[in-house]
Amino acid sequence: MRSYSTLWRKPMRRQDLDRTVLLGILILSGALLAGDVEAQQAATTHTIFMNVVEYKGTTTTEKLAPPSINPATLSKGYVYKGPGEAEKTAPQQWEIDSYAFAPGFVTVPQGDTVAVRVFVVNGDKHEVSVFAPDGQVAVPPATWTRGGEYQVSLKAEKAGTYKLLCAIHGPSMTASILAMPR
Ligand SMILES: [Cu+2]
Numbered sequence: 001m002r003s004y005s006t007l008w009r010k011p012m013r014r015q016d017l018d019r020t021v022l023l024g025i026l027i028l029s030g031a032l033l034a035g036d037v038e039a040q041q042a043a044t045t046h047t048i049f050m051n052v053v054e055y056k057g058t059t060t061t062e063k064l065a066p067p068s069i070n071p072a073t074l075s076k077g078y079v080y081k082g083p084g085e086a087e088k089t090a091p092q093q094w095e096i097d098s099y100a101f102a103p104g105f106v107t108v109p110q111g112d113t114v115a116v117r118v119f120v121v122n123g124d125k126h127e128v129s130v131f132a133p134d135g136q137v138a139v140p141p142a143t144w145t146r147g148g149e150y151q152v153s154l155k156a157e158k159a160g161t162y163k164l165l166c167a168i169h170g171p172s173m174t175a176s177i178l179a180m181p182r
Contacts, residue, residue, distance in 0.1 A: 045113040046106075050175060052144070053102050054122030060092040071096055077169030099123050101164060101175035110159045110179040118164075119149045127167040128152075133160025133179070141167060 061083050071078035079097035086095035099122065108114055120126060124146050130139035144150045156162060156179035166173040 043109075043111045043113070045115055046108055047115045047117065048103075048106055050101050050103060050116055050118045052118060052120040052122060052126060052173075053100055055098045055100060056095065057097075058086065058093060058095040060090070061094065062092055066094045067096075071098075075170065075172035077166070077172035099126075099166070099169040099173045101173065104175050105178070106175070107178045107180055108156055110156055110182050112179075113153060113155045114162075114177055115151060115153045116164065116175075116177075117149055117151050118144070120144050120146045122146070123169065125168065126173070129165055129167065130154060131163045131165060133158045133162065138162060 066082055067080070070080050072080045075098075077099040079095075079099075081095040083094050084091045087093040101118065106114070106116075118128075126144040127141050128144050128150070129137055129141040130152055132138040138154050139152050142150070152164065154162060154177075156177065159179050159181040162177040162179065164175040164177070165171070
């Protein structure tokens with residue numbers, strides 16, 4: 001059996017040289033990749049644009065019977081106008097509305113900052129707070145009115161769901177910001 005030192009005294013064969021070069025390339029690309037992952041993991045700020053919208057649906061009792069449960073009892077963000085109430089001139093008509101943030105769901109890596117810019121298109125008045133994953137108030141309530149653009153910035157320090165909630169139209173008028181653990 002040859003000793004270790006004997007092995008290294010041998011002149012390098014072409015095949016060995018190729019292997020050495022390949023190994024060098026692998027180490028180099030590994031280092032570059034690690035640097036890339038490091039850069040990707042650096043905390044950043046995400047600017048997210050949302051709109052406050054009001055979804056509307058309308059039909060008539062001739063086409064469909066009104067819902068058996070009044071949607072307004074399920075959330076303050078749901079509006080129900082029954083036959084005769086929705087449109088005086090068309091007593092068969094009934095209508096439903098729902099106030100919402102669009103988009104209503106956003107995902108960011110934990111530790112990143114989210115700057116949410118919300119434009120109020122529908123609904124004259126909203127009362128919006130932000131809650132951290134543990135339920136604590138992250139941004140105290142503020143009144144947002146139609147036509148205004150409002151910004152809330154928060155650093156998603158905890159993993160879990162941060163919630164923008166409108167007290168006037170809750171619980172359905174909610175936008176969830178899910179901070180994924182790094
Ligand atoms: Cu609202």
